[in-house]
Amino acid sequence: MIAPHERVAEFAHELLNTGSVVARSDGTVHDLEPAAIGVEEGEAVRRLVVQERATRTIEVGLGYGIASLFMCAGLLEVGGSVMHLALDPFQDERYADCGLQSLEDAGVADIVTFLPEPSELALPDLLRADQRFDVAFLDGNHRFDWVFVDLVLLGRLVRPGSVVFVDDHQLASVRHAVSFVTSNLGWTVVASSEADPLHHWIALRTVTGPDDRDYDHFVEF
Secondary structure (H helix, E strand, O other), X not given: OOOHXXXXXXXXXHHHHHOEEEOOOOOOEXXXXXXXXXXXXXXXXXXXXXXXXXXXXXXXXXXXXXXXXXXXXXXHHHOXXXXXXXXXXXXXXXXXXXXXXXXXXXXXHXXXXXXXXXHHHHHHHHHHOOOOEEEEEEXXXXXXXXXXXXXXXXXXXXXXXXXXXXXXXXXXXXXXXXHHHHHHOOOEEEEEOOOOOOOOOEEEEOOOOOOOOOOOOOOOO
């Protein structure tokens, strides 16, 4: 009998092989590329969740739900009481709820909490509620200011020394925001795909100790 985590990963692979999804909400057909991550990146996310023994994960940008599926597969492999939190203010408008549909069809909707709110509003609320996570996945708005804010807030939401996985690192806006957290906040690169002008991901580990920088600390990035 196939294990639950294997079944979810298999569903994600099959969905990507199909290349599109039909929305039950309105019957529209949605091509997964170029918005969705690919199999290689998905498996990298899943492995990181397992390696970190994560039980609580967070994602900015649900989209078609592919990254969520791989993260949930990793969570189920870790086992125990697990949960995944996904943010996406455009899920119904832009994606016709296909991401939520995929999670339901894969049988993981019960371990996913969905917030249809923009990250700049939802993440501070989670901080105020003292929520903490073990692994984060960032694939939201790709403008520099948005990526910068998301990274800083996710860095405070994940536990010290946790991993933040960043999609679309090939974009200058994303790359510069990542450069800030590595040069100024001391985050380190733990994994990365090969350089690619069309799609490149990077995984960063946050610092383990307290933030003891001087009040005017700044490093050019």
